[in-house]
Amino acid sequence: MAKDVSIEQRRKARVRKAIRERAYGRPRLSVFRSSKQIYAQIIDDEKGQTIVAASSMEKANREALKTGADTQAAKVVGKLIAERAAAKGVKEVVFDRGAYMYHGRVKALAEGAREGGLQF
Structure with a gap:
């Protein structure tokens, strides 16, 4: 019998396939959001390595932000990942949004990364 695949897993696979087809050797900015935090990492899929990562869980962000689960925190994480990427x-x-729709915190992270100088 075939395994049941959830809607989220199918959406994630569909987005990942489209990204692989259009990447042209560029690294992937992957986003993960939980109910309380947001995380981002830039991954080189050819080498299978994470180049840089940032999250709202980092000590400086935890002290500066009210919560890690709002658009302000996502924008800060986006700027931080762009700054670290530029250093590398x-x-x-x-941009890999995963199974998440492009609005709210995911959109805020993308806008913060663009403001920080990343192009996608």
Whole structure:
């Protein structure tokens, strides 16, 4: 019997497939959001390595932000990941929203990354 695949898993696979087809060697900016925090990492899929990562769980962010689960926190994490990527020499990425819709915290993170200088 075939396994039941959830809607979220199918959406995630569909987005990941589209990203692989259009990446052209660029690293992937992957987003994960939980109910209380938001995380981002830039991944080089050819080498299978994480280049840089940032989250609302980091000590500086926990002290500065009211909560890790709002759009303000997501924007700060986006700017932080862009700053760290620039230090590593990464300027262009492809955005991987995963199974999440592009609005709210995911959109705020993307806008923060763009403000920080990442292009996608």
